[in-house]
Amino acid sequence: MTRRSRGHLAELENEAIWIIREVGAWFERPVILFSGGKDSIVLTWLARKAFHPAPIPFSLLHIDTGHNFPETIEFRDRFVRDLGLDLMVRFVQTSIDEGRVREEEGTNGSRNALQTVTLLDGLEELNADAALGGARRDEEKARAKERVFSHRNRFGQWDPRNQRPELWMLFNGRRQPGEHFRVFPLSNWTELDIWQYIQHQEIPVPALYLAHDREVVRRGGTLLARTEATGPWRPDDDVSVRRVRFRTVGDATCTGAFESDADTIEAIIRETGTARVTERGGRTDDRRSEAAMEDRKRAGYF
Amino acid sequence: MTTPLAPASEDTGPVPTSQVELLRFTTAGSVDDGKSTLIGRLLHDTRSIFEDQLEQVEGVSRRRGTGELDLALLTDGLRDEREQRITIDVAYRYFATPKRRFIIADTPGHLQYTRNMVTGASTAQLAVILIDASRGILTQSRRHAFISTLLGISHLVVAVNKMDLVGYRREVFHSIQAEFRNFAQGLEGVRTLSFVPISALKGDHVVERSRRMDWHEGPTLLELLEIAEAGTRRDRGAFRFPVQSVIRPNANFRGYAGTVVSGSIAAGDQIVVLPSGETTAIHSIETADGPLESAEAGLAVVLTTHHELDISRGDLISHAQDPPPVGSRLAGDLCWMDREPLEPGRTYLLLHATRQIQVRVDRIVHRVEIDSLGHEEADTLGLNEIGRVELSTAAPFAFDLYRTNPATGSFVLVDLRTNQTAGAGMIRRRLDTVRRVSPGAVWQEAAVPQAARESRNGHLAAVLWLTGISGAGKSSIARDLERLLFRRGIQTALLDGDRLRHGLSGDLGFSDSDRAENLRRSGEVARILFDHGAIVLAAFISPRRADRERVRGLIPPERFFEVHVHAPLEVARARDPKGLYRREREGAVGSLPGSRGLWEPPTAPELLIDTTRATPAEAARSIVVRLEEAGILPPDSAQHPRREPS
Numbered sequence: 001m002t003r004r005s006r007g008h009l010a011e012l013e014n015e016a017i018w019i020i021r022e023v024g025a026w027f028e029r030p031v032i033l034f035s036g037g038k039d040s041i042v043l044t045w046l047a048r049k050a051f052h053p054a055p056i057p058f059s060l061l062h063i064d065t066g067h068n069f070p071e072t073i074e075f076r077d078r079f080v081r082d083l084g085l086d087l088m089v090r091f092v093q094t095s096i097d098e099g100r101v102r103e104e105e106g107t108n109g110s111r112n113a114l115q116t117v118t119l120l121d122g123l124e125e126l127n128a129d130a131a132l133g134g135a136r137r138d139e140e141k142a143r144a145k146e147r148v149f150s151h152r153n154r155f156g157q158w159d160p161r162n163q164r165p166e167l168w169m170l171f172n173g174r175r176q177p178g179e180h181f182r183v184f185p186l187s188n189w190t191e192l193d194i195w196q197y198i199q200h201q202e203i204p205v206p207a208l209y210l211a212h213d214r215e216v217v218r219r220g221g222t223l224l225a226r227t228e229a230t231g232p233w234r235p236d237d238d239v240s241v242r243r244v245r246f247r248t249v250g251d252a253t254c255t256g257a258f259e260s261d262a263d264t265i266e267a268i269i270r271e272t273g274t275a276r277v278t279e280r281g282g283r284t285d286d287r288r289s290e291a292a293m294e295d296r297k298r299a300g301y302f
Numbered sequence: 303m304t305t306p307l308a309p310a311s312e313d314t315g316p317v318p319t320s321q322v323e324l325l326r327f328t329t330a331g332s333v334d335d336g337k338s339t340l341i342g343r344l345l346h347d348t349r350s351i352f353e354d355q356l357e358q359v360e361g362v363s364r365r366r367g368t369g370e371l372d373l374a375l376l377t378d379g380l381r382d383e384r385e386q387r388i389t390i391d392v393a394y395r396y397f398a399t400p401k402r403r404f405i406i407a408d409t410p411g412h413l414q415y416t417r418n419m420v421t422g423a424s425t426a427q428l429a430v431i432l433i434d435a436s437r438g439i440l441t442q443s444r445r446h447a448f449i450s451t452l453l454g455i456s457h458l459v460v461a462v463n464k465m466d467l468v469g470y471r472r473e474v475f476h477s478i479q480a481e482f483r484n485f486a487q488g489l490e491g492v493r494t495l496s497f498v499p500i501s502a503l504k505g506d507h508v509v510e511r512s513r514r515m516d517w518h519e520g521p522t523l524l525e526l527l528e529i530a531e532a533g534t535r536r537d538r539g540a541f542r543f544p545v546q547s548v549i550r551p552n553a554n555f556r557g558y559a560g561t562v563v564s565g566s567i568a569a570g571d572q573i574v575v576l577p578s579g580e581t582t583a584i585h586s587i588e589t590a591d592g593p594l595e596s597a598e599a600g601l602a603v604v605l606t607t608h609h610e611l612d613i614s615r616g617d618l619i620s621h622a623q624d625p626p627p628v629g630s631r632l633a634g635d636l637c638w639m640d641r642e643p644l645e646p647g648r649t650y651l652l653l654h655a656t657r658q659i660q661v662r663v664d665r666i667v668h669r670v671e672i673d674s675l676g677h678e679e680a681d682t683l684g685l686n687e688i689g690r691v692e693l694s695t696a697a698p699f700a701f702d703l704y705r706t707n708p709a710t711g712s713f714v715l716v717d718l719r720t721n722q723t724a725g726a727g728m729i730r731r732r733l734d735t736v737r738r739v740s741p742g743a744v745w746q747e748a749a750v751p752q753a754a755r756e757s758r759n760g761h762l763a764a765v766l767w768l769t770g771i772s773g774a775g776k777s778s779i780a781r782d783l784e785r786l787l788f789r790r791g792i793q794t795a796l797l798d799g800d801r802l803r804h805g806l807s808g809d810l811g812f813s814d815s816d817r818a819e820n821l822r823r824s825g826e827v828a829r830i831l832f833d834h835g836a837i838v839l840a841a842f843i844s845p846r847r848a849d850r851e852r853v854r855g856l857i858p859p860e861r862f863f864e865v866h867v868h869a870p871l872e873v874a875r876a877r878d879p880k881g882l883y884r885r886e887r888e889g890a891v892g893s894l895p896g897s898r899g900l901w902e903p904p905t906a907p908e909l910l911i912d913t914t915r916a917t918p919a920e921a922a923r924s925i926v927v928r929l930e931e932a933g934i935l936p937p938d939s940a941q942h943p944r945r946e947p948s
């Protein structure tokens with residue numbers, strides 16, 4: 001099977017492989033943060049390519065908010081099994097039960113910010129010195145300034161004023177004991193690149209990304225799907241069945257669906273090429289304040 | 303793989319952007335030149351802004367009461383900047399047209415942020431230099447152009463912004479264009495220089511053509527970006543492959559993972575592994591998508607070789623017929639990026655391709671005064687300063703010059719105490735002598751390191767290179783000096799031109815090339831003796847500066863002493879200890895250096911001895927004092943009683 005990419009996809013693929021291999025060389029116990037979403041799928045796909053014919057020398061970690069779409073979890077387990085990888089799952093619920101974090105109150109309660117504690121605990125448990133994430137710089141303004149090798153202090157925090165300059169393809173992964181790095185090999189990819197690559201490589205993705213009929217409710221300008229996590233509909237909910245798809249498949253309480261007929265990757269690419277709303281725009285938690293993302297990142301979020 | 307859960311691809315028409323080229327460019331300008339507005343404009347007019355982002359910006363613009371849509375808000379990333387209303391770091395932006403994918407490295411233009419401009423420029427192929435038409439060319443624009451070319455960007459696009467403020471007048475544009483062209487003549491390596499008059503705020507000539515400036519017939523800014531040469535011409539260079547890691551899934555497979563950073567490689571090609579110098583041939587080129595017959599620049603692959611060699615991360619693989627030089631001393635341009643200034647003499651960690659080596663900055667040749675582009679003397683480099691430096695690494699490694707190969711000609715310095723990335727450098731010159739390595743020869747580290755010998759000897763190793771015309775007194779001084787040192791129990795070795803020409807250089811005459819070869823051999827012998835801990839006394843006429851500099855390049859700078867033994871030609875002729883001048887007059891020997899032949903006196907010797915004023919014994923003693931002062935020799939209390947403080 002030969003699937004050689006050309007043009008910008010090839011360049012992005014080669015760049016990501018270089019970065020992933022640098023992680024393998026600089027760090028002893030890297031972890032891939034694997035959510036089952038398209039970015040972490042592409043990241044894992046690239047990691048497999050980077051070390052072929054050897055297996056990926058990293059473990060996979062999923063921080064489970066408990067607010068999942070069952071489809072994502074099912075897909076996640078199958079994808080990991082098919083690639084012959086080991087996945088470790090740590091639950092936000094555990095952190096709540098242990099009193100490490102307190103659940104947000106109110107109707108907009110989201111577990112997105114709570115993940116931070118579970119994530120840092122998980123990394124500590126694995127003694128991880130690097131955590132690879134599928135975040136891209138085009139997702140959000142604050143991300144646009146984050147490094148590929150992003151240094152985190154002993155408390156897992158990011159300091160945007162004191163980032164190490166990154167030049168050419170030279171990454172500096174030196175660290176003190178207890179410190180770790182977040183590494184973002186897909187930094188230079190856009191949402192469209194991800195979809196084009198998925199299409200080109202025929203990478204499987206959760207069916208949630210494709211248009212399907214589903215019962216949804218409109219809350220605060222966002223269409224939410226009904227799952228265990230969102231709980232039963234409230235009397236004043238505006239419920240209807242619509243043809244929708246998701247642009248992210250994370251926390252079901254705050255990941256918005258949107259109306260679409262795109263039921264193939266091809267159609268998604270066409271739609272993404274003319275998209276009017278950013279992916280994260282479908283997430284209610286980023287919009288709470290203009291600087292929401294940056295605040296979470298400073299605290300050690302993904 | 304199992305069947306994809308989502309149908310992968312159905313032929314339902316063309317995708318919006320198929321696989322296109324990627325162009326990376328930088329933007330910079332002085333504060334308020336309109337850089338953020340311009341980027342906002344590019345994103346907005348190429349429809350790379352999403353509705354929710356636009357709404358957010360509209361909302362904030364309204365709250366601020368700025369009236370017009372503030373496109374700059376789209377790109378000013380961090381809270382600090384939002385508060386100060388300035389960009390403070392490098393941010394990367396993405397947009398695409400049907401022709402190209404673009405990555406903008408957006409860097410701020412304040413004085414103190416040279417480091418960000420350097421960072422942004424390191425991966426860019428083109429620079430957009432922004433000039434405010436109402437203010438003309440400022441220092442900042444010049445600085446950006448200079449840094450861009452320093453980093454090897456050869457395509458400059460000058461965008462003259464805020465044309466609306468000057469009534470869209472073509473004279474304003476033309477006079478700025480003329481002035482910039484004039485300035486750009488002093489820049490090296492500019493291959494294309496284009497100009498475009500724009501208004502970022504109103505959108506003239508950025509993406510859309512402007513009717514208000516129909517006098518401008520050239521391309522719009524976006525068109526310039528779309529037609530600029532995108533390839534970095536890496537393909538045509540020599541093959542270079544820094545080894546990232548060894549892939550070894552089982553006993554039957556051993557491959558070397560890495561990216562072809564330049565040139566190309568094919569199965570069967572003869573390769574050399576550096577710095578070891580071992581050679582073999584490529585057996586196969588592996589990828590996860592199957593083996594390849596050949597791989598060109600940019601590709602990430604795994605190479606397997608015919609023979610199992612000891613190859614590991616940090617090694618550089620090249621074609622056997624086209625290897626890069628190997629050395630441990632180099633000169634480069636260094637941009638300092640740390641709050642703590644550069645400390646010459648201190649050990650830093652050098653990151654080069656995939657290699658890490660300890661390194662020391664021996665000397666700052668000059669600092670660049672960025673505003674005037676002049677050079678000034680300096681003992682250090684502070685944050686955001688750029689200078690030419692000389693470095694020595696703890697071990698030889700393979701590299702190229704930045705000009706010919708940025709991937710193997712660039713490096714960063716890491717502060718070993720803080721782990722901060724402290725400096726970024728571009729290799730400009732190799733200072734080691736051109737040392738050819740015999741094919742297949744493998745470098746062996748000494749069994750007993752020099753430092754161990756030195757500590758047993760009780761003094762450091764050094765090379766004293768005595769140069770001067772025949773009859774100046776080199777040999778007499780060297781012989782006196784050696785006796786003096788020997789009495790003090792110092793390990794010495796004497797190399798003398800005449801003695802070397804009996805034997806080692808017995809096959810050489812006195813032509814320029816034979817003299818050069820004689821000195822090359824002598825230099826290498828001096829280096830071996832030096833490595834063995836000796837204080838080497840070398841007395842050679844060595845009339846050519848270049849030959850002496852080559853020897854100097856073999857020895858660490860604080861261990862090399864060029865001693866100019868001087869006597870006026872008449873004096874030397876009168877002394878004529880070997881009868882050479884007489885034979886020159888008689889035509890029995892060729893032209894003697896300083897007499898009828900060329901003699902290039904040292905310009906900055908460590909020591910100058912005038913033998914019309916000092917006897918050989920006095921000269922020898924003054925050299926000993928100098929060696930004590932330099933810390934090569936321990937103070938000799940018997941001979942030089944400590945002077946009482948006055």
Ligand SMILES: Nc1nc2c(ncn2[C@@H]2O[C@H](COP(=O)(O)OP(=O)(O)O)[C@@H](O)[C@H]2O)c(=O)[nH]1
Nearest residue numbers: 333334335336337338339374463464501502503
């Ligand atoms: N009249 C005019 N004003 C402009 C233009 N471009 C930018 N500006 C204004 O110049 C000021 C500084 O712009 P900004 O993009 O923040 O500059 P930066 O500091 O270079 O990022 C803002 O008030 C902009 O609205 C232009 O083309 N014409």
